[in-house]
Amino acid sequence: MARFHPRLLSIASLLLGLLLSASSASSQNRINVLLVTSDDLGLQLGCYGDPVAVTPHLDALAADSTRFNVAYVAQASCSPSRSAMFTGLYPHTNGQYALTNSGYSLHRQFRDATLPNRLAQEGYRTGIIGKLHVAPESSFHWSFRGKANTRDVASVANTAAEFIGASSQPFFLMINYSDPHWERNQGKGPWFFQDQVEGQPVTVLTGKDVRPFPFQGYRAPQHLDRIAGYYNAVHRLDAGIGMLMAKLKSSGHSEDTLVLFLGDHGPPFARGKTTCYEAGLRVPFFVRWPGVSKPIVSDAMVSSVDIVPTVLDAVGAPLPTPMHGHSLRKPVAGDTSDWRPYLAAEFHSHGLTPFFPRRAIRDDRYKLIHNLLPGNPLQIRMDGDPGMDEPRDPKYIESEFERAYQNWAAPPQWELFDLESDPWELHNVAGEPSMAAVRTRLTAALAEWESETADPLRDPRFVEEMAARAKAGPASKK
Known part of the structure; x- marks a missing residue:
């Protein structure tokens, strides 16, 4: 029978205790993650220079974070955009081509590797407040699902505090605010923005307090009323962010939590959401990474796949x-060497129809859009929203926007924009001889991105198959 010296047993016990203590401490000291999204939020924030938005809390978070000037979502539609946040893959790879109610979902091989599932495997508590909106929902493993009304921003903050304080185990919490997405309302129509919820915002704007969006140039009174409603929702969101960050600070986790904030795509107005224009793809994006990020404004081009x-x-x-995105560790620390020279995005469809496939790529000045079905009439009422059809009364349209609306409604095969002189993409210069070299360079960069990400829509037969599926209805989709 083996015999052990008492002193050796004592030393072994001490070492085992130290190892277990170190393991526990390591688990408890791992960084927490708070991922916050806002539904339909573009650059309508004070920190991005918007002349109407009053957003002191979001501006404060941005000032304490790395704020990215040029941040794209993968696709300017809710479910595809969120699918990229969960997988690090563009929708043409992960399978969530359109909204979940259109029948599309993540391909089976990517369902176990979504962000919350990976973090659960790493020993994290995983929580979500607000909509998931990626299919199938059953493939996501959450240890907590908050039931707060995500327009009641005080309730969201309280629910988040409940989850954060429930355990010393490291956490991943995703909060998906509904604002500034419109809300169905029997009295004011299906595309009504809620001006006030539980007293927020305190000050309510009307159409007389706002101006047309710079990407629209449309001054119809009813349209300005909708824009005012949108800003009211943005201001409510801002109040909620203030409450949420106060709860995080009071929990003692402000300095050990990675905070990421972004919009899921641009605002739900013509030439915004569901397009490949800047107003649809470009969103606010802040990253506060304790011990790593600097409170700077970065011109590095980043994406939701990151x-x-x-x-x-x-x-x-x-x-x-596979993984399409890259860690933002270097850009948030101020190092943009060897960062991507091009930024790409896409669109397929929003709801079931119409199927409207596009690809887009930009550098630090120029932007190229490839419409795979050129001239395809845009018959979309996004989410049933007549706001997408509103800019049709010529007496309210500023003259320089007229051609832009024609291209939006039935686009040519190629669109090229000089974002330095034309930030809202009003003047397509794809056919100008002086732009031939730029177009050739961006076309090659786009083809390289499509090849690297194994884009199936490179094959015209696949485009035809998807168009046929869209026409046939959701039962034909997989």
Whole structure:
């Protein structure tokens, strides 16, 4: 029978205790993650220079974070956009081509590797407040699902505090605010923006307090009323962010929590959401990474596909493959060397129809859009929203926007814009001889991105198949 010296047993016990204590401390000291999204929020914030928005809390968060000037979502539609946040993959790879109610969902091979599932495997508590909107929902493993009304921003903050304080185990919490998405309302129509919810915002704007969006140039009185409603929702969101960050601070986790904030795409107005224009793709994006990020404004071009690799880098977890995004560790620290020279995005469809496939790529000045079905009439009423059809009364349209609306409604095969002189993409210069070299360069960059990401829509037969599926209805989709 083996015999052990009492002193050796004592030393072994001490070492085991130290190892277990270190393991527990390591688990408890791992960085927490708070991912916050806003539904239909473009650059309508004070920190991005919007002349109407009064957003002191979001501006304060931005000032304490790395704020990205040029941040794209993968696709300017709710479900596809969120699918990229969960997978680090563009929708043409992950399978969530359109809204969940159109029958599309994540491909089976990517369902176990979504961000919350990976973090659960790493020992994190995973929570969500607000809509998920990526299919199938059953493939996501949450340890907590908050039931707060996400327009009642005080309730959201309280629910978040409940989850954060429930355990010392590290957490991942995703909060998806509904604002400034419109809300169905029997009295004012299906596309009504709620001016006030539970007293927020305190001050309510009307159409007389706002101006046309710079990407629209449309002055119809009823349209200005809708814009005012949108800003009221933005202001309510801002109040909620203030409450949420106060709860995080009072929990003691402000300095050990990676905070990411972004919109899921641009505002639900013509030439915004559901397009590949800047007003649809470009969103506010802040990253506050304790001990890593600097409170700077960065011109590095970033994407929502960068969220997964950033979070997994922060928690020390390996990346799944394939992966389209890159960790933001270097850009948030102020190092943009060897960063991407081009930024790409896409669109397929929003609801069931119409199928309207596009690809877009930009550098620091020029932007190219490839419409795969050129001239395809835009018959979309996004989410049933007549606001997409509103800019049709010529007496309210500023003259320089007339051609832009024609291209939006039935676009040519190629659109090229000089974003330096034409930031809202009003003048298509794709056919100008002086732009031939730029167009050739961006076309090559787009083809390279499509090849690297194995874009199935490179094959015209696949485009035809998807168009046929859209026409046939959701039962034909997989």
